[in-house]
Amino acid sequence: MSKGTILITGASSGLGEEMARQFADLGYDLAITARRTDRLDALAAEITGKHADRTVVTKALDVNDDDAVFAVFKEVAAEMGGIDRVIINAGLGKGAPLGTGRYDANRATAMTNFVAALAQTEAAMEIFRAQAKEGRRGHLVMISSASAMRGMRKTITTYAATKAGVSALAEGLINENVKAKGIDVSIIYPGYIMSEMNEKVAQQTKFMVDTQTGVKSMVDAIEKRKEKALVPAWPWVPLGFALKHLPMSVVRRLV
Incomplete structure (x- = not known):
């Protein structure tokens, strides 16, 4: 018997692909x-x-095609008899230091990671608000990043800003108290987890974990319906606190 239906965007590789495997192992339809x-x-x-x-x-x-986002989400809900959880995961990792002539790369990341995430959030929440009136609980999951804790330098400045943006979108829904209406919201802040997006720099990156281990920590937090979770907990819970609160001169040495 199925535990429910989960829609995952950006599921053809990396974290989305592995989340699909692990949620299927737990008994979900996808x-x-x-x-x-x-x-x-x-x-x-x-x-x-x-x-x-x-x-x-x-x-x-x-996900950059707004009309397609709304159409596909509605199609899935119709075909599968509703959606219990939506994981907004699709994203880009392109970027360059601001003012170095690569506005195209930074814009592409901003459009995919934030504007497209807004469209997906709108589409998911329309479905969840309608289902909630019928007594069916929904769960919106936003995949952010540990980099969202603070403004980041050079190639990840725009990426970090977009991830802070999607966190704020989700936090706005938490502030709205949609939980009381039957809709749970989770913001997941992954640390460095191996994926196609970061494979070129994986060997030079501190604190990197393999895909299965990292995604298991994500799945565990999602299953617990945590509002906010830095994953894996070690070292990202203490690192996240440090990134958010320490002077920028110290942050530069951490990541």
Whole structure:
């Protein structure tokens, strides 16, 4: 018997792909979306091959296409009889120091990580607000980043700013107290977890953990419906506190 239905965006690689595997292992049916449908289909075949009783729906989705976001979310809800959890995970890691001629890269990251996340949040919340009137609880999960704790330098300045932005979106819903209306909201702040996005710098990055270990900490926090979680807890809970509160001269030496 299914534990519920989860929609995951950006599920063709990295954290989204591994979350799909781990949530399927826990007994959830899935709707997985991304631009690369060949990889989604391979992931769906892998999951259903391991769990014959799981339903996995794949949808092509470019999250920068606003109309497609709303259409696909509605399609999934209709086809799967509603959605219990939406994980807004799709993102970009492009970037360059501000003022160095790479506005194109910074803009692409801002549009995908924040504006597209806003569209996904709107689409998910429309569904959850409607379902809540019928007594069905929803769970919105925003994948932020430990870098959102503070303004970051050089190539990740824009990336960190977008992740702080999506955290603020989710925090606004928490402030609205949508929980009382039947909608839980979680902000997940991953530290350095191996993925396709960071594989080029993984060997030079402190505190990096493998994908399965890092994603398990994310999944555990999501399952507990924590409002905010820095993951993995060690070293990111103390590091997160340090990033947020220590002088910038100290922060520069930490990350």
